[in-house]
Amino acid sequence: MLIDRRTFLASAGAAFLTGLNDGQARAMQKADAVFASAFKGADGSYGIATMSENGELLHRYSLPDRGHDTVWRADGAQLIAFARRPGTFAAVIDPSNKAPPTIINAAEGRHFYGHGVYSADGALLYATENDFDNARGVIGIYNTRDSFKRIGEFDAHGIGPHDMELLPDGQTLVIANGGIETHPDFPRAKLNIASMKPNLAFINIRTGKLIESFKLPDDQHKLSIRHMALMESTVWFACQDEGDHTAGRSLVGQFSFDNGAIQMVDLPETTAANLRGYVGSIAANEQNGEVAFTSPRGGIMVRYDTRTQKVISTTRSDEICGVAAHDQQFIWSNGEGRFGPADHAKLWDNHISTAKRLSGRKS
Amino acid sequence: MRNVFTGLIVAVVLTATATHGLARDANDIVHDVIADYIRPATTALKTRANTMHAAANVLCEESDTVSLETAREEFSALVKDWGQVELLRLGPLVQENRLERMLFWPDRRGRGLKQVRDVIRTSDETALDVASLSEKSVAVQGLLALEFTLFGNGSEALASKEGAVRCQYAQAITGNIANLAQEIETAWYDDGPQAISTLWQNPSDTNPLFRDGREQLSALFKIVGDGIEIVRVQRIGPFLDDSFEKAKPKSALFWRSDNTIDVIASNFDALNSIVRAANLADALEGDAVRTAESVFFEFENAARTLQAINRPTADIAAKAEDYAKFRYVDIVGQSIETIMREQLSPAFNLSSGFSSLDGD
Numbered sequence: 001m002l003i004d005r006r007t008f009l010a011s012a013g014a015a016f017l018t019g020l021n022d023g024q025a026r027a028m029q030k031a032d033a034v035f036a037s038a039f040k041g042a043d044g045s046y047g048i049a050t051m052s053e054n055g056e057l058l059h060r061y062s063l064p065d066r067g068h069d070t071v072w073r074a075d076g077a078q079l080i081a082f083a084r085r086p087g088t089f090a091a092v093i094d095p096s097n098k099a100p101p102t103i104i105n106a107a108e109g110r111h112f113y114g115h116g117v118y119s120a121d122g123a124l125l126y127a128t129e130n131d132f133d134n135a136r137g138v139i140g141i142y143n144t145r146d147s148f149k150r151i152g153e154f155d156a157h158g159i160g161p162h163d164m165e166l167l168p169d170g171q172t173l174v175i176a177n178g179g180i181e182t183h184p185d186f187p188r189a190k191l192n193i194a195s196m197k198p199n200l201a202f203i204n205i206r207t208g209k210l211i212e213s214f215k216l217p218d219d220q221h222k223l224s225i226r227h228m229a230l231m232e233s234t235v236w237f238a239c240q241d242e243g244d245h246t247a248g249r250s251l252v253g254q255f256s257f258d259n260g261a262i263q264m265v266d267l268p269e270t271t272a273a274n275l276r277g278y279v280g281s282i283a284a285n286e287q288n289g290e291v292a293f294t295s296p297r298g299g300i301m302v303r304y305d306t307r308t309q310k311v312i313s314t315t316r317s318d319e320i321c322g323v324a325a326h327d328q329q330f331i332w333s334n335g336e337g338r339f340g341p342a343d344h345a346k347l348w349d350n351h352i353s354t355a356k357r358l359s360g361r362k363s
Numbered sequence: 364m365r366n367v368f369t370g371l372i373v374a375v376v377l378t379a380t381a382t383h384g385l386a387r388d389a390n391d392i393v394h395d396v397i398a399d400y401i402r403p404a405t406t407a408l409k410t411r412a413n414t415m416h417a418a419a420n421v422l423c424e425e426s427d428t429v430s431l432e433t434a435r436e437e438f439s440a441l442v443k444d445w446g447q448v449e450l451l452r453l454g455p456l457v458q459e460n461r462l463e464r465m466l467f468w469p470d471r472r473g474r475g476l477k478q479v480r481d482v483i484r485t486s487d488e489t490a491l492d493v494a495s496l497s498e499k500s501v502a503v504q505g506l507l508a509l510e511f512t513l514f515g516n517g518s519e520a521l522a523s524k525e526g527a528v529r530c531q532y533a534q535a536i537t538g539n540i541a542n543l544a545q546e547i548e549t550a551w552y553d554d555g556p557q558a559i560s561t562l563w564q565n566p567s568d569t570n571p572l573f574r575d576g577r578e579q580l581s582a583l584f585k586i587v588g589d590g591i592e593i594v595r596v597q598r599i600g601p602f603l604d605d606s607f608e609k610a611k612p613k614s615a616l617f618w619r620s621d622n623t624i625d626v627i628a629s630n631f632d633a634l635n636s637i638v639r640a641a642n643l644a645d646a647l648e649g650d651a652v653r654t655a656e657s658v659f660f661e662f663e664n665a666a667r668t669l670q671a672i673n674r675p676t677a678d679i680a681a682k683a684e685d686y687a688k689f690r691y692v693d694i695v696g697q698s699i700e701t702i703m704r705e706q707l708s709p710a711f712n713l714s715s716g717f718s719s720l721d722g723d
Contacts, residue, residue: 040717068723084723085723114723135472183469183471185469185471185601185614186469186471186596186597186601187596187597187600188596188720189469189593189596189597191469191471193460193463194460194463194464194501195500195501226723243457243458244457244458244459245571245572246458246557246559246562246571246572247571248571270568270569273570273571273572274574276572278719280718280719280723296717296718296719297719299714318714319714319715319716319717319718319719321718322718334718335714335715335716335717335718335719336714336715336717347715347717347718348718349717349718350718350723
């Protein structure tokens with residue numbers, strides 16, 4: 001049974017603010033950072049690289065196939081890489097050394113969607129997965145202290161869960177249910193575009209119970225919600241448009257705990273059109289109140305000031321996609337080798353994740 | 364960094380760093396693809412959809428075996444003409460659910476087919492009229508639904524008055540398909556400022572789809588690259604499965620009417636015709652010209668092999684040599700994809716598309 005909507009907004013929102021006011025998030029972003037991203041090498045192999053803020057390669061780890069997002073344990077001592085959908089592996093990496101990753105295989109009848117989160121204490125890992133025979137999104141739960149044994153799953157309360165975040169209360173998961181049904185028998189074919197219903201679902205991390213879910217208005221049902229970034233009392237989210245791109249619709253939206261409303265951000269017409277129907281990544285910067293989002297199809301990164309609600313700048317770069325907050329700026333990568341200020345003989349995948357500086361040696 | 368990869372893949376002589384300055388520029392290429400291929404293909408589809416509708420009308424009037432046979436033949440011609448248009452995944456096909464309304468596929472869980480059966484079983488009146496049918500689920504208003512009415516279990520009833528309701532349903536579907544085909548043709552012939560043909564041929568900073576020549580050509584390469592991938596991964600792959608022993612002929616599109624091979628052949632032919640209309644070789648110099656021309660050799664390989672596969676498709680589960688031929692077509696398709704995406708695309712200085720696939 002759902003809890004009262006007002007109670008949810010008050011409790012989760014308060015925890016959200018508390019979590020951010022303790023200064024940890026800001027301190028994290030001020031510290032020397034280490035980043036991680038999936039890549040394809042010049043020899044066609046796939047892997048995960050840890051990178052410095054100067055774009056230097058720290059370590060590289062081989063993967064059996066193409067990876068997607070990476071997630072760091074809060075202490076920065078462990079890193080998980082998820083296979084790109086519809087992949088069936090996740091890789092556990094110890095970023096302090098060069099040991100090959102430990103591979104976790106998806107359960108029978110499931111595949112990974114490419115994203116996941118740790119519980120606040122790092123004991124459990126949650127992954128967005130597809131129960132493809134039943135056209136149902138699920139959240140797989142893994143015990144990180146017992147060889148990543150899969151100990152259960154929750155309903156994602158939507159089809160096609162993609163990105164997922166843990167709210168600062170440590171108790172609530174927010175899931176971007178993209179709404180698109182897929183099945184590995186027909187890789188990457190979208191089976192329900194005409195009737196898709198994306199949503200943002202908030203669930204209790206212990207019970208999996210749905211707390212509340214929010215959907216876009218019916219005339220925006222083809223905006224598949226896929227990626228998120230948290231800042232202050234807002235969940236920022238980014239979409240891909242499964243409808244007509246000629247309309248140049250905004251692909252970035254926000255859910256605010258202040259008013260419990262979900263809405264798309266008003267972007268200048270040209271900016272919205274230049275996203276070309278697809279935002280690949282989004283990041284929030286606590287230090288300057290900015291959100292940055294990228295469109296590899298449009299070859300642009302847009303910086304948006306959440307306080308003035310204005311676009312600050314647009315950066316052009318072919319295949320730009322990975323983006324992460326760093327100090328007062330954003331560090332970005334592209335599918336043609338650029339990572340921060342440096343070029344590499346690698347095609348960087350869609351996302352960059354961030355952790356504190358580790359003591360590991362450079363490769 | 365792009366050159367790091369292209370250099371490894373093929374020794375293509377880059378004659379220009381952008382598409383301008385070539386003997387044939389992006390505007391010429393796109394213009395010719397629209398004028399010489401897309402517009403005529405949409406006209407052919409519309410014309411065929413109208414004759415299909417007329418054949419359904421006659422079938423419902425006559426209710427005999429001759430008119431049933433004629434309607435079935437028209438269907439086979441219609442899906443081949445559809446195969447010429449269905450991979451144009453920009454403009455009218457991706458607007459207003461037209462693609463799904465024309466063809467709800469893959470129907471992996473048989474949901475669409477169940478709805479079609481329910482319409483027939485319950486004589487659902489809302490499915491017997493074009494206007495109300497077009498408001499129903501996309502699964503019951505297109506080619507797959509029509510195939511079941513004409514070829515599925517119980518379709519022989521169409522040759523007598525016993526099949527009157529089923530026939531009315533087929534009539535409504537064909538009317539709906541004719542309307543959709545008309546809309547698709549009209550949209551491609553539209554020269555208004557926001558029409559797809561105008562936008563594709565007039566890139567600018569304010570154009571919502573195409574900023575420059577690279578985006579114009581990227582859309583063209585995407586049609587061909589994605590088109591081959593759709594045919595291979597969604598059409599051929601599922602029924603070939605991993606091995607001859609595991610082949611699943613009933614996972615093939617249009618197996619009931621035995622049009623599987625012809626529609627795949629039509630898809631390859633469509634992509635071949637698009638690349639020919641584009642005349643990419645004239646926009647390149649040196650080794651890249653030979654690369655551009657090599658794709659036609661592969662298209663011919665695919666066409667010849669598909670022609671040699673015995674019908675019906677259902678027999679691939681029993682004939683290893685036919686299964687092997689399908690495997691070969693799949694490999695040829697892979698080769699075409701590689702030429703387009705990894706060799707010709709860099710020759711036109713187009714981006715790799717590594718991060719641009721949606722859904723990630």
